[in-house]
Amino acid sequence: MSQTVASRSLLALTREFNRQLSEGEGVDPLAREIEDLELAALAVCADRSDALTALDVAVVIRCHDEAKQYDLKPWDLLPFELMLSMIGATEVSPSRVLLPHLTVGPSALRLWAFEIGWIARRRLDARVLMASLLLNVENTIGYWSQSLALCRALFDSDEEFHRSADEYEPQDMPEQFQSRMEDARESWGEVLYPAILQRRELAVQRRIVRYVLGGLQAAPDDGRKCATCDEGLGGYEARTAFLVSDAMGDEATDSIWHCALCGQYTKETYVDSFFGEDRVSVSAMSAEGGAERSAFLRGCATPGDRRCGCGVHLSVGR
Numbered sequence: 001m002s003q004t005v006a007s008r009s010l011l012a013l014t015r016e017f018n019r020q021l022s023e024g025e026g027v028d029p030l031a032r033e034i035e036d037l038e039l040a041a042l043a044v045c046a047d048r049s050d051a052l053t054a055l056d057v058a059v060v061i062r063c064h065d066e067a068k069q070y071d072l073k074p075w076d077l078l079p080f081e082l083m084l085s086m087i088g089a090t091e092v093s094p095s096r097v098l099l100p101h102l103t104v105g106p107s108a109l110r111l112w113a114f115e116i117g118w119i120a121r122r123r124l125d126a127r128v129l130m131a132s133l134l135l136n137v138e139n140t141i142g143y144w145s146q147s148l149a150l151c152r153a154l155f156d157s158d159e160e161f162h163r164s165a166d167e168y169e170p171q172d173m174p175e176q177f178q179s180r181m182e183d184a185r186e187s188w189g190e191v192l193y194p195a196i197l198q199r200r201e202l203a204v205q206r207r208i209v210r211y212v213l214g215g216l217q218a219a220p221d222d223g224r225k226c227a228t229c230d231e232g233l234g235g236y237e238a239r240t241a242f243l244v245s246d247a248m249g250d251e252a253t254d255s256i257w258h259c260a261l262c263g264q265y266t267k268e269t270y271v272d273s274f275f276g277e278d279r280v281s282v283s284a285m286s287a288e289g290g291a292e293r294s295a296f297l298r299g300c301a302t303p304g305d306r307r308c309g310c311g312v313h314l315s316v317g318r
Contacts, residue, residue, distance in 0.1 A: 005272060006048040007056050012211050013041040014063035021067055030076050032203075039119050039200070040207040042079040045086045046120045057087045075101060075109055079116055086123060094120060095128035102132045107142030111196070114146045118153065118197040119204060126154035130164060138170045138177040148184055149194035158188075193310075198302050205304030209236045226259040227266040227284035233257040240265070240290075241297035244306045245316045247271055251306055254316070256285070256294050265290020 017037040024031060045052070045060070064080040078101060085094045098120075101113035117124060129151070136147035155161040170177040184191050224233045234257070236242075242255045251272040258265050265285035272278055285293065297303060300312040 005278070006044055006051045007053060009044045009208065010041055010052065010056050011059055013037055013044065013207070014059055016211050017041065018063055018066050021070060030072070033207075036200075036203050036207045037211075038077070038079040039116065039204045040211075042083055042116065043119050043204055043208065045083045046123045052087060057089060060084065060087055061089055075112060078113070079119075082116065082120055082123075086120075093125065093128070094123050095125040098124065099128060099132060102129065102147070103135060107140070110136065110140070111143045111146060114143060114150050115197060115200045117150045118194075118201060121150065121153045124154055126151070126164070129154065131168065134165065134168045134170075134177075137180050139173050143196075144180065145184070145190065146194055146196055148180075149191050149197060152191050193301065195301075202302055202304065205302075208304075224255075224257055224266060224268060224282075226257070226262060226264065227282055228264040229259060229262040231259050231261040233259060233266060241294040241303070243297045243300060243303045243312065243316060245313055246306045254297070256290060256297070258290060258294070263287045265294070267293070 017034060020031070020034050020037065024034070041060070041063075060080070060083050064077065064084060067077055067080065078098070081090075081097050082094045084090050085092055085097050090097075098113060098117055102110065102117070104110055104113070117129070133147045133151035137144045137151075140147070151165075152158075152161050155164065165181070224235070225231065226233055236255065238257060239255045240258050242253060244251060244253045246252070253268075253270045253272070255268045255270070256265055257268075264287055267283050267285050267290070269281045270278070271280075297312060297316075300308060300310050302308045302310075303312075306313075
């Protein structure tokens, strides 16, 4: 994500967050849509906080300050607390900000912390968080598997994770801890690809597409045009499939639309260049080829995660 895209994304998401918060007069508990918006802003910060400008920092601080006027719970603005840390507005690291929330009593609040951690996982320190996350595996009932999944995601490999986890010494319920770790090894795919956390991440990515990418990339009137007959196809929400992948350090988004008028498909490849100008290419696809390609891309459960290691992403890798 380039500096310009990151800045526009952050501005669009924080504005929409404050607008919905204002219309709901705070809303207790926060609506799912509002939570997703602040998580989406967090995702932008986690991905490219190094590309944000002083103005972007001011945008985050202002949004956080405006939200505090409502009677919100301390955990409601936790994503913003992590963002403030990422942009250097506080001296506490993102991991230290999240740490006390990982072992709170209510399971729903722990899950919220795990979802936040999952979105920000690339900016978190396993050395700080591992003991608390494994403690949940040891002695909690609700969402212990999500705690384990987040813990694994903080490591670069299974080997590194298992080596560190083997050093953990359970105190209260060692038998339960060992039993759960053994069960997890037998269904390791569920640890690598936790359904609950990935569903939340997908919802966050849809917010980015809806409030940011649709506005930045789609044509101003009716979105993408059919490459065969020039019929309007709609914006990014009208795609039959999409996939974000790594392109030699850049980020490539392949999007496919189906034209109801001529029956053909249109493919757009948008490359968000880390260095240089972003690029967009559009091509026509046959009805058969477009349907087959769309079905193939939909085989990935997290199409917006360029770092996903599923078979679809591996086959598309550039």
